[in-house]
Amino acid sequence: MPEISVIVPVYKAEAYLHACIDSILSQTFSGFELILVDDGSPDNCGAICDDYAARDSRVRVIHQENQGQAAARNRALAAAKGEWVCFVDSDDAVHPQMLERLRQGRERRGYEHVPDAGSAGNSGGLFRAGGGQLGTAFHGGSAAGGAV
Numbered sequence: 001m002p003e004i005s006v007i008v009p010v011y012k013a014e015a016y017l018h019a020c021i022d023s024i025l026s027q028t029f030s031g032f033e034l035i036l037v038d039d040g041s042p043d044n045c046g047a048i049c050d051d052y053a054a055r056d057s058r059v060r061v062i063h064q065e066n067q068g069q070a071a072a073r074n075r076a077l078a079a080a081k082g083e084w085v086c087f088v089d090s091d092d093a094v095h096p097q098m099l100e101r102l103r104q105g106r107e108r109r110g111y112e113h114v115p116d117a118g119s120a121g122n123s124g125g126l127f128r129a130g131g132g133q134l135g136t137a138f139h140g141g142s143a144a145g146g147a148v
Helices: 014-025 045-055 069-079 098-109
Strands: 004-010 032-039 059-064 084-087 124-128
Touching: 004 014, 004 045, 004 069, 004 098, 014 032, 014 045, 032 045, 032 069, 045 059, 059 069, 084 098, 098 124
Parallel strands: 004 032, 004 084, 032 059
Antiparallel strands: 084 124
8 A cells, every 4th residue: 555645636737747747756755656637638638647557557547527626636535545645736847855755754743744845836745644525725735625
């Protein structure tokens, strides 16, 4: 079982998706799964996600009709196997040591939530997985509308 589930909602991100996924798969910490949620993207994102899943056993893909980012994250949360969850936006590339640094911060401090540790945009942060759902106001590390 993976320690961390990395969740990436995907919608109209074809131009950035390879860089995003490659940056996650290149992490120095390898005990993670990558859940890509194709949120009904009208471009080639779904096929790109499927291609990565065929090549790397850490990658799983969920396809759904477009329901928005919060619904995509909630769908992935329900499928996540990791004890911890990290969200990455599909147009972001993350630092190669992001997961390692988040994990180290959690171990040193015993936090239930570890803030961003090396990403562009609103990605990053480590949350204890608990089966809760995110509210629609979730963005950039704060769950304003629900529990994580």
